[in-house]
Amino acid sequence: MHIVLHNEAPVSRPAAVRCAQCAFRELCLPESLSDGEVNRLEQLIGRRRRVLRDDVLFRAGATGGMLFAVRFGHFKSVQRDRRGVEHITGFQMAGDMLGIDSIGTGQHASTVIALEDSEVCEISYEKLQDLLAEMPRLMAHFHRILGREILREQGVMGMLGNIRADQRLATFLLDLGERYASRGYSSRSFQLRMSREDMGAYLGLTIECISRQLATFRRHGWIALDKRAIELIRRDALVAIAEGLQPDQPHDARAA
Template identity: 40%
Template sequence: MSDRNWLNNINCQNCSISQLCLPYTLDNSSLDKLDNIIERKRPYHKGELIFQAGEPLRSLYAVRSGSFKSYTVSNDGDAQITAFHLPGDLIGFDSVHSNNYTSFAEALETSMVCEIPYSSLETLSDQLPLLRRQMMRLMSSEISADKQMLSLLNNKSAEQRLATFLLDFSERFKSRGLSSKEFRLSMTRAEIGNYLGLTVETVSRLLSKLHKEAAIQVDGKFILLRDVDRLQSIAGVQLRACATS
């Protein structure tokens, strides 16, 4: 099957991660209307940008496969990673208030997205109350995640930040029907450090420490959580229990 035909066969009804995205709670008729405005294009390859800060808001992007990072750039040219996006996440919500993208969105690996033109989405959400409610739910979730990130950077030690980061990704993979204990992190150690406000040396040292303590097992970008209770203790919070998958 050609790439074009394969893309044409993708729709919200047969998407395995639709429960994480805009289609959540929509009936088949509403899903058909949403499908009609969604654009599905070629893959984005590692390092490619979906959009850049300052560009007019055109679309929201639902990650279908792969992963992305969002980051801002200061006047001095320093980049700050603000989020990592996995399948089911929507990218671009932080730009709705200004009608311009406020950050950069870059592929961490070969990835696919569903592009949702924002003007069409606004029109459709006026017709579909459940869709508008889902948009509000996702916006609220993003605000909550931003607050948690600020708390993470302001109140935790370096080791607590890293443990919390690993537990957070564990939960995110679990919600996608994947293993919560063994997963691949597509970002580099430097990108993790940038996100957590740590140096790459600190991230590498702490990963090695947790590995030696048998809390985790590290094999390149693959992580195995061997002692979730230990990680929760380090993080200083009791997150939802990780699955045994």
Template identity: 50%
Template sequence: MIQSIPVSSQPAPINVNALKASCAACSMHQLCLPMGLDDADMSRLDAIIGRRRKVPRDTHLYRMGDPFTNLYAIRLGHFKTFQINVSGEQQITGFQMAGELLGMDAIGTERHHCSAVALEDSEVCDIPFARLEELFSHIPTLLHHFHRMMSQEITREQSVMLLLGNMRAGQRFAAFLVNLTSRYAARGYSSTAFQLRMSREEIGNYLGLTIESISRLLSRFKKLGVLQVSNREIVVLDPARLKAMAAGTEKCD
């Protein structure tokens, strides 16, 4: 399970070295540490963070159509976002983990375009967006970094469209696993041994594949010596080959 070091959400005198040490393991490090904010700016950012709260497994953080008030920084756990189509069926639009922000989809229209549900017992920090916008005017580098985060989110969505539109089933699944490994590595966790927090059915829904196809691909990758699989426990035995499969330079179907 991804671990995180608790950080108080209440404004208080700050020991900057201690704050930096704790922020390194906190989802908010994406908003502050990369820019080298000074003591005063870090204090101001810390002061606007709202309550830290737990979100039990299978519980909604917000629902499609809800009014937008907060962004949510994931401190611990995993979430899925999804929409309900005209047929009343769920379409998963993404999986999020500690160190990522939820809720950016609602900034333009002030209503959420998808629902977010915890895949396991999780924890988030509420970030009142109105207060964050006020802070942008005082800390231009924070605004610049936020724009970069939004750009990265758009790029990721475009990558998903490419994934679903042009790739064969095996390549889609390989690309999905490579994406997970890179995100875990960026957070300082193992990129070769991890537990899938989402079910095979949920992975299939996201990738446009059946649950039978996901099970078949797991067996196929295991037989090829690329993965070791035990229920949801995954060990990547050959990362280079997995990346080649995702890139389409090696056959995997």
């Protein structure tokens, strides 16, 4: 029962494929829905939407009400503070949900931009509500999605709170790996879909700092890096760094 997927951008699937056959079904649908229930949900799902690299899926301040499930590709969610500095609140990949930040206010709080050519399913929150009322398991699942998002953000808050640049970066890389693993990709070797600048805007660091930390990781042999292709060679070391167990130098840096 292993999902076999390629790490490269999947080829476009025929439009006739629907939720029941979708490779990401377990990510965006509750496992416990009957076929009939899945059918009803499918009728709510609007068109697929292709989003090209650097295109905006929706913009902060725009009227919300639409939810999106990522079918393939990668996105970043960007918020701009008062003085124009951009912060990235998250990176989304296949199976992740977009647009839930508009539920409270009816307006999107962040601008979502595709990091590569991508595709999403579109669903109206208003119509979804009716279905949630009829299908308790779907409602519970929807709440789990919202709860997961709250937990994810709490984790990011903890990461940004206190720790050094190397810890943030190690945490970020390990987290990315785990997310790929849960989608059937390799957790050890993958492409960084975002620029160094994006990583910095997410981790609260400058681009130079990101670059230096990556260089340090590579110098120690924790990772291999070629442009945006990364391999986590020594996960144990990254975990140790992430936990702050080591200042920076494990054995050679000062002795050299």
